[in-house]
Structures are given as C-alpha cells and as structure tokens.
Amino acid sequence: MAALQGRIALVTGASQGIGRACALALARAGATVALAARSQDKLAAVAAEIAAAGGQAEAFALDVAGEESLKAGAKAVLERYGKVEILVNNAGITRDGLMMAMKRTDWDDVLGTNLTGAFLLTQALLRPMLKNRWGRIINISSVVGRTGQAGQVNYASSKAGLIGLTRSLAREVASRGITVNAVAPGYIETPMTAVLDDKQREAMMAAIPLGRPGTAEEIAQSVAFLASDAAAYITGHVLDVNGGMFMGA
Numbered sequence: 001m002a003a004l005q006g007r008i009a010l011v012t013g014a015s016q017g018i019g020r021a022c023a024l025a026l027a028r029a030g031a032t033v034a035l036a037a038r039s040q041d042k043l044a045a046v047a048a049e050i051a052a053a054g055g056q057a058e059a060f061a062l063d064v065a066g067e068e069s070l071k072a073g074a075k076a077v078l079e080r081y082g083k084v085e086i087l088v089n090n091a092g093i094t095r096d097g098l099m100m101a102m103k104r105t106d107w108d109d110v111l112g113t114n115l116t117g118a119f120l121l122t123q124a125l126l127r128p129m130l131k132n133r134w135g136r137i138i139n140i141s142s143v144v145g146r147t148g149q150a151g152q153v154n155y156a157s158s159k160a161g162l163i164g165l166t167r168s169l170a171r172e173v174a175s176r177g178i179t180v181n182a183v184a185p186g187y188i189e190t191p192m193t194a195v196l197d198d199k200q201r202e203a204m205m206a207a208i209p210l211g212r213p214g215t216a217e218e219i220a221q222s223v224a225f226l227a228s229d230a231a232a233y234i235t236g237h238v239l240d241v242n243g244g245m246f247m248g249a
C-alpha cells in the first residue's frame, strides 16, 4: 500500500513550482490532495495532471492573504472531506528591496501571505486535526529565514517567523499525534527564481557546495517524507534542503 493511502492533504501554492511538485508527490504516495492557490485555471490543470497519473485531487481557489477567502476555502475543503490530515503551507511571495527603500505595503504583503496566511489557515483546519489525533503540518520556510539576505528583510522575517510558528505549534499539539515541521529550501528552479538576473544567479551558484540549483521535486520528496509514518518521531524540526548553502544547527 502507498505510504499515504487514504490520507487527506491540502497544499497551498499548488498551482506551480514547489507546491505543484508537493501535490504531485503526495498524490503519488496515495493521498487525496486539495489544491489551493488563487488561479483556478492553473489548479484545474494540476488536478487533471494528478488524475491522469491515477491520483486524486481537487482545486480550491483561495487567497491566503485574504481572511474571508481563506476561511471560505478552508470551510469548503472541510465540507468536502471532513478533515485535513496533511497541511503544507507553501504559498509565498517576494517583494524585494533594501530596508531604506522598502514600502510598508511590501512588508505587509509578504508577511500577510507568507506568515499570517499560514497562521490563519492552520488555525482554520486544526480543530478536526486535533480531534483526529493524527496530523502533519509542514511549513515551507527558506534558507533566507536561517541566514538573512540583503534586500529581503520582509521575506526573511516571514520565513524566520514560520520557523517560530513551527516550533511553538509543535510543542502545543504533539500530545495529539500531530507533528509540525518546516522545510527550508535553498535556491530552487521555479517561476519564483526565474526572474533572477545572471549576476544574481552566479552569486547564488557560487554559494552552493553541490554546485547546482535544487529542483521542486527534491523539495517535494522531503515534504512527502515528513508527511509519512517514517517521520513519525520528528517534530519541531527544520529540514534544510539547500545543496549545502547553509549548514546550521
């Protein structure tokens, strides 16, 4: 039997990049996957891709930065499946700029999507997970949340904040059989990083001991592992998947 057979999963930012790869991997492992993001069309295409491969998935268009949209989306998922057992908080954005030039809206948008969105969605789905006495919450942080990055005070704060959320919630819900972990990707080739110029790309590559960017699939494999029974004794952990870019505690 596949490792996640019969489990209900929800992945945010499932319309492309890392979230799409996570959704495909969880579905391959047997989970039924609720796909969340703003673009209904892209989600429908991912759902069709999963169905074509013999898996089960459905699109739920929602905006994690909009509280009403997020709550309505969570409600629709709970009405459909009764519970979410594996939650992957992956939706994220960047609005880069140096501290002195950063607009308040750039700060608010990034924190609102990357951190508050994960907080609100987790809160909206936690009760049935607690009742179910089994759960996996996996937050997609970033190497930048570990090291900091010039030009990204907003993004790095949101990603470091997700690590605090992960470890605090892990302590709160451990007694109910729920693990909470973070995955901190390094430089991964996705639409988010496709906008980097050659100079930025070269600087990034020089900092990666393994000498290549990571793939969305490599992040998805880590997420599928943390969702599985094989990771049952791991909680409050930050899994660095970064080619050696940062080798911290």
Ligand code: NAP
Binding pocket: 012, 013, 014, 015, 016, 017, 018, 019, 036, 037, 038, 039, 040, 042, 062, 063, 064, 065, 066, 090, 091, 092, 093, 113, 140, 141, 142, 143, 184, 185, 186, 187, 188, 189, 190, 191, 192, 193
């Ligand atoms: P991406 O290609 O830009 O995809 C981002 C996803 O988030 C899209 O599916 C997007 O879908 C969704 N999203 C954005 N805002 C949203 C909102 N308000 N509500 C719902 N969904 C929203 O980025 P990626 O590279 O796959 O990154 C995925 C996650 O990994 C992010 O949290 C990112 O910070 C993190 N990460 C990425 C890298 C990297 O090198 N790529 C490194 C470290 C961490 P819609 O536009 O359809 O809403």
